[in-house]
Amino acid sequence: MKNKETTGQAIARSLVENGVDTVFGIPGAHMYDFNDALYEKRNEIRFIHTRHEQGAGYMAYGYAKSTGRIGAYTVVPGPGVLNSGAALCTAYGANSPVLCLTGNIMSHLIGQGRGQLHELPDQLATMRGITKVAERIDHQSQTGTVMAEVIGKMLSGRQGPGAVEAPWDVFGMTGPELDLPETRRAEDPQVNPDNIQAAAAILANAKNPLIMVGGGAVDAGAEVAELAKALNAPITSHRSGKGVVSDDHPNYLNFVAAFDYWKDTDVLIGIGSRLELEFMRWKWLPKGLKVIRIDIDPTEMVRLKPDVGIVADAKAGTAALSEALGTTGSAPRTKEFAELNRNAKQRFSAVQPQVDYLNAIREALPRDGFFVEEISQMGFTARFAFPVYGPRQYVTCGYQDNLGFGFNTALGVKVGNPDKAVVSVSGDGGFMFGVQELATAVQHNIAVVAIVFNNNAYGNVLRDQKQAYSGRYIGSDLTNPDFVKLGESFGVKTYRVTSPDGLKLAVSEALQLNVPVLIEVPIEKGSEASPWPFIHPTPPAG
Structure with missing residues (x-):
C-alpha cells in the first residue's frame, strides 16, 4: 500500500x-x-x-x-x-x-x-x-x-x-503517494537541408558576412567559431550573447568595431539572436543586405523575416551550415578584425570614468568570474567595454532593462556558482531597490562583491533632462545614505574607494575574503561621459 x-x-x-x-x-x-x-x-x-x-x-x-x-x-x-x-x-x-x-x-x-x-x-x-x-x-x-x-x-x-x-x-x-511522470521536453525542430543549402548558396557569394550571436547560442560557441573560420567572418554580440565566443577569439569583434564593419556587410547571419543591435540600435541597413537566421523559435522568422530562415537549435543549425560550406580557402582576415577592435577601443576609451573603472574590475576578476550588469552608467558602458571570456559569465536583464535587478540577481548567480567569483555593478539608484538583501547575503553567506557607483542621481534621467529638457530636473536627484555605514550596519565588509587603482585593489582583496562585500565608489554627479553614442551610433551620411 x-x-x-x-x-x-x-x-x-x-x-x-x-x-x-x-x-x-x-x-x-x-x-x-x-x-x-x-x-x-x-x-x-x-x-x-x-x-x-x-x-x-x-x-x-x-x-x-x-x-x-x-x-x-x-x-x-x-x-x-x-x-x-x-x-x-x-x-x-x-x-x-x-x-x-x-x-x-x-x-x-x-x-x-x-x-x-x-x-x-x-x-x-x-x-x-x-x-x-x-x-x-x-x-x-x-x-x-x-x-x-x-x-x-x-x-x-x-x-x-x-x-x-x-x-x-x-x-x-x-x-x-503519486507516481511522478517523467518531465519531457519537446523535440527540437529538425534542420531543413533545403534551407541549409539556400543559406550556403547566399554565403558562397558573400564578401563581408557578419555573424551575430544572442543568448540562444549560449551552448553553441564552438560551432559558431567553426562557422566563422569557414567563412573568414567576424562574430559580434550585444548583451546576452557576450561570451558565447570569447572576446579574445581572433574572429570576435566588439560591437563598436562591428558597426564599422557593418557598413560593408553584405550577409548578416543571426544565431539565437533577436538582431536587436542591427535592426533597433544601429537603425541602418547596408544596401542589398541578405539576412540568414538560425533560431529555435519559428515566430522569429515572422517577427523579423529573413531571406533564409533555419528553424533549429543553434548548435545543430550552425554545425549543419558549416558542414555545407566546407572551407573557403581564402586568407584569414584576423589582422583586419584586430585593427577594427583596436580602433574601436581607442575611441570608446573616452567614455570616462566608466572605462577605467571597468578595466580595473576586469583585471581583478578571474577569467571565469561572473559580471552582473545593472541599469547604470557603468552597466551601459560594460556592454561594449567589458571583455567576457565564456558563456553565461555576463549576466544581463535583456530587453526589459529593469532598474534594480543587478545586486539581487548577483546573489542568485553566486548561489548557483559557489566556487566562482561574482561581481555586480550598480548605480546608487538601482542598488537601493534591493538593499535589504544585504541581510540575505549575510545570513546565508552569499559572497557577492557588490560595487555601487554613487553619483547621487538617476544618471541617465539626469543627463536626458539636462540635454533634452533644458535642465528642467524632476525626480532625478537622489539623497543617499552613507553606504559605508549602511553596509557595516548589516555586518558586511565595506570599502569606499575613489580611483580605478583603488577599486582594483579592493575587488582583489574582497574576492579573497569569500564573504559578502560592498564597495562604494563616489562619482561626481553628471560627470560621466555618455555611452549612448556607441550603443546608438549615428548612421553614415548619404
Whole structure:
C-alpha cells in the first residue's frame, strides 16, 4: 500500500526529481504546507529566504541565467506574485527557466470576488501574461502531471519562465503517494537541408558576412567559431550573447568595431539572436543586405523575416551550415578584425570614468568570474567595454532593462556558482531597490562583491533632462545614505574607494575574503561621459 502525501510534498518531490536543489522565497500562510514540505526536503533542497519577493524572483533568475538550470522561487499569491513580477518579466525577455511556485485563495472562492486575503481577480491570467506557461493544481492527484507539463514547456525550444499555483486548501490535501511522470521536453525542430543549402548558396557569394550571436547560442560557441573560420567572418554580440565566443577569439569583434564593419556587410547571419543591435540600435541597413537566421523559435522568422530562415537549435543549425560550406580557402582576415577592435577601443576609451573603472574590475576578476550588469552608467558602458571570456559569465536583464535587478540577481548567480567569483555593478539608484538583501547575503553567506557607483542621481534621467529638457530636473536627484555605514550596519565588509587603482585593489582583496562585500565608489554627479553614442551610433551620411 502506498504512503500518503500532501500536494505540497508532491511538489517538493517533483522539484528534486527535476534537479532543483535551491528554492528562494518567503514563507506565508497560503504556502505553509508547501513550506513544511521544503523543510522535510532540507537535505536535498536549500531554502534561501529573502527580505522581499522581488529579491526571491531575481535570485532565481540569476541562478537560472548563469547555470542554465531551473531557478525556483516561492512567494505568497497576490502581492507576492506581483512583487516578483519584474523578475518574471526579465526571465521571459531573457529566455531563462525560472519557476514561480505560489498559492491562491481557497479553491471554492476563486473567481467569486469576495475580497479574500491576497486575492487577485484572475491570478492565473496575470501570471500567464508574463510567463511562457502557468497552470493550477486543483487536486492533489494532478500534482505530478501539472509539474511535469509546466517544467517540460519551460525547458522546450526557446526557454522561458513558468508558474504553478495551488489553492490554499489544496496544498495540504492528502492522497496516495503519486507516481511522478517523467518531465519531457519537446523535440527540437529538425534542420531543413533545403534551407541549409539556400543559406550556403547566399554565403558562397558573400564578401563581408557578419555573424551575430544572442543568448540562444549560449551552448553553441564552438560551432559558431567553426562557422566563422569557414567563412573568414567576424562574430559580434550585444548583451546576452557576450561570451558565447570569447572576446579574445581572433574572429570576435566588439560591437563598436562591428558597426564599422557593418557598413560593408553584405550577409548578416543571426544565431539565437533577436538582431536587436542591427535592426533597433544601429537603425541602418547596408544596401542589398541578405539576412540568414538560425533560431529555435519559428515566430522569429515572422517577427523579423529573413531571406533564409533555419528553424533549429543553434548548435545543430550552425554545425549543419558549416558542414555545407566546407572551407573557403581564402586568407584569414584576423589582422583586419584586430585593427577594427583596436580602433574601436581607442575611441570608446573616452567614455570616462566608466572605462577605467571597468578595466580595473576586469583585471581583478578571474577569467571565469561572473559580471552582473545593472541599469547604470557603468552597466551601459560594460556592454561594449567589458571583455567576457565564456558563456553565461555576463549576466544581463535583456530587453526589459529593469532598474534594480543587478545586486539581487548577483546573489542568485553566486548561489548557483559557489566556487566562482561574482561581481555586480550598480548605480546608487538601482542598488537601493534591493538593499535589504544585504541581510540575505549575510545570513546565508552569499559572497557577492557588490560595487555601487554613487553619483547621487538617476544618471541617465539626469543627463536626458539636462540635454533634452533644458535642465528642467524632476525626480532625478537622489539623497543617499552613507553606504559605508549602511553596509557595516548589516555586518558586511565595506570599502569606499575613489580611483580605478583603488577599486582594483579592493575587488582583489574582497574576492579573497569569500564573504559578502560592498564597495562604494563616489562619482561626481553628471560627470560621466555618455555611452549612448556607441550603443546608438549615428548612421553614415548619404
